[in-house]
Amino acid sequence: MRRGRMDRIDRAKQFLPFDAMKGLQEALRAEEERMSRVERRELGEEDAAHISRILGILGKGDFVKAVFFRAGRYVSAEGKITRFDPVRRFLEVEGERIPFDDIGELERP
Numbered sequence: 001m002r003r004g005r006m007d008r009i010d011r012a013k014q015f016l017p018f019d020a021m022k023g024l025q026e027a028l029r030a031e032e033e034r035m036s037r038v039e040r041r042e043l044g045e046e047d048a049a050h051i052s053r054i055l056g057i058l059g060k061g062d063f064v065k066a067v068f069f070r071a072g073r074y075v076s077a078e079g080k081i082t083r084f085d086p087v088r089r090f091l092e093v094e095g096e097r098i099p100f101d102d103i104g105e106l107e108r109p
Contacts, residue, residue, distance in 0.1 A: 068103050077098065082094065
């Protein structure tokens, strides 16, 4: 009886998904990642001044929405500032450390 059970399990294995081109999905994802990267855009004087003004009035516990450059793309974070360090020039929003120089947009709702 035990032998018959193993045979069924072995037979079932033949129906498991098979990756005939091992690594193809990972290579496609890596290529998609590479192709979706963007160049960091330079801030205009007006945008830089706006961000600087907001950074001047922010502090720990304030709520913000930031769009920032990270690893070849722009991402956003929204929430309370959990850490604010004007000397080291970064803020942390919900655990996401954001250097001041990487900020592209900043709002204080």
